[in-house]
Amino acid sequence: MLPVSVGRPAYARENLSAGILHFGVGNFHRAHQAEYLDRLFAAGESHDWAIVGAGVFEGERKGKDVLQRQDWLTTLVEQEADRSEARVLGSMIDFIEPADADAIVARMAQPDIRIVSLTITEGGYFLDSSDKFDPSHPAIQADGTNPESPKSVFGMILAGLRARSRAGHPPFTVMSCDNIPHNGTVTKNALVGLAKLSDPDFADWIASNVAFPxxxxxxxxxxxxxxxxxxxxxxxxxxxxxxxFCEGFTQWVLEDNFSLGRPAFEKVGVQFVDDVSPFELMKLRILNGGHATIAYPGGLMGIHYVHEAMEHPLIRAFLRKLEETEIIPMVPPVPETDTNAYFDLIEQRFSNPKIGDTIQRLCLDGSNRQPKFIVPVIRDAIAKGASISGLALESALWCRYCAAIDESGRAIAPNDPNWDTLVRVAQAAKDNPQAWLDQEAVYGAVGSDPRFSAAFAQWLDMLWSRGTVATLEHYLAT
Structure with missing residues (x-):
């Protein structure tokens, strides 16, 4: 029996039926999409949209086994500085054996699955250095050569759509829930691009008939x-x-583009808009760019938790100055939103002492995140002749972090899929800063801009010669 202080599903789970198959049943999915559905079910709505979990990697079996022992239930704990609330979510009703492509494809082929959603991280979309779908990736080439034996998430989705077509069922919606710009369009490009390798006609059919909000x-x-x-x-x-565990704040902005219907998400706070781009750009630059801003000085100083980084006066001041002078000015107007007030809220969220979010998590996967959250801001600022000093410092802090030694001389653990390469280049950049900016997959043309490269070289030299604290002090004093 659950303690009375813990919330529980306010609906009969035996009356739920599947409507969504979701790839990537991790923490964010359960704190976000699964939680919205749980609230919707509690309101007596959309009981035919329960979640079936899926995963393409063997390593996901551990999580699946844990959830299965709990009858697919998850305890969600919302934590704010002045309160903590726990409740059990019941919106998932099954989880297919991970990496069992035949079973996953067969489940997607069933007509009750009307949405296939994904939370597979930024690095899971097979993008090249210019954020375009990369058909030459080995995993894509393998699925393109053997479409009937898929291994990747897109290979499985493609096989599921093909199986539905053969059975005479209309296509499901494919809905990305990942933190990447234009996530629906990126997902469409990946799926259509993969299909072109084995069946160009079916690729055209997908492009014309499948919804990707x-x-x-x-x-x-x-x-x-x-x-x-x-x-x-x-x-x-x-x-x-x-x-x-998560913060109390949650936001989901969606384009209303679904081919086989959708849950009544608007009844639990999801905002439907014609164009999500302004909201997306605001979040990616101000929030995710803000995370990157505090991550690397925190990592170099040996700070463990995000809220502890926010308690450091130099890091907090660095964040605010960079946001107000260089990041927020590169965010176009957002409907009914004050971007400065949005940043004030983010500063408060980052400071939440109960979340337990770690600096190490924020530093993760910089080679994929920097080109999405920081480099586009630099590119826009260069084009407008705006200030780039703080952005150059953020890039220099990332480079210094990737040298794999913090300020106290402790080794920094591998924290990126390309870690070995990053370490080698970061160490070379100590004597030749341009070596770091010549990483075309990260910086593209930005790395050769003389104003940016000069500022980057100045900050990197200062970080190595004077340290993180003195460098931040110098930036804040100028």
Whole structure:
């Protein structure tokens, strides 16, 4: 029995039926899409849209096994500075054996699945250095050569659509819930691009008939560790092998583009718009760019938690100055939104002491995140002749971090799919800063801009010669 202080599904789970198959049943999905559905079900709505989990990697079996022992239930703990609330979500009703392509494709082929959604991280979309679909990627080439035996998520979705077509069922909507610009369009390009390798006619059919809504998603959701499991048991009396801790804030902005209907998400706060781009750009630049801004000085100083970084006066001041002088000016107007007030809220969210979000998580995967969250801002600022000093410092901090030694001389653990390359280039950049900017996959033409490269070289030299604290002090004083 759950303690009375813990919320529970306010609906009969036996009356739910599947409508969504979701790839990537991690913390963010359960704190976001699964939580919206749980609230919708509690309101007596859309009970035929429950979630079936799926995964393409063997490593996802561990999470699947934990959730199966709990009858697919997840404890969600919302934490703010002045409150903590826990409730159990019941919106997932099944989870197909991970990496079992035949079973996953067969489930997608069933007519009750009307949405296939994805949370597969920024690096899961097979993009090249210019953020275009890369058909030469080995995983894509393998699925293009053997479309009946798919291994990638897009290969499985393609096989699922083909199976539905053969059975005479209309296509499901493919909905990305990942934090990438134009996520629906990126997903469409990946799926159509893969299909072209084996069946160009079917690729054209997908482009004309399958819906790919763009969306903006936002909720700070750290990884689950023993810390979270212990807090849940100590403060709420609940044992959960894989609980999710998150902030109270949540946002989801979606284009209303669904081929086979959708849950009534608008009844639980999802904002439907004709064009998600302004909201998406605001979030990617101000929030995700802000995360990058505090990540690398925090990592170099050996700071563990995000809220601790925000308690450091230099890091907090660096964030605010960079946002107000260089990032926010590069954010176009957003309907019914004050971008400065939006940043004030983000500053408050980053400072939440209960979330337990880590600097290490924010530093993760910089080679994929910097080209999406920071480099486009630099590119726009260069084009407009605007200030780039703080952005150059952020890039120099990332480079210094990737040298794999922090300010106290401790080794920095590998934290990027391209870590070995980044370490080698970052160490070379100590004597030749341009070596870092010549990473075309990250910087493109920005790396050769003389104004940016000069500022970057100045900051990197200062970081190595004077350290992070003195460099931040110099930036804030100028």
């Amino acid at each position: 763009n969306g903006m998603v936002d909720r700070i959701t750290p990884a689950t560790t023993d810390r979270e499991r212990e807090i849940l048991e100590r403060e709420f009396g609940v044992e959960d092998g894989w609980p999710v």
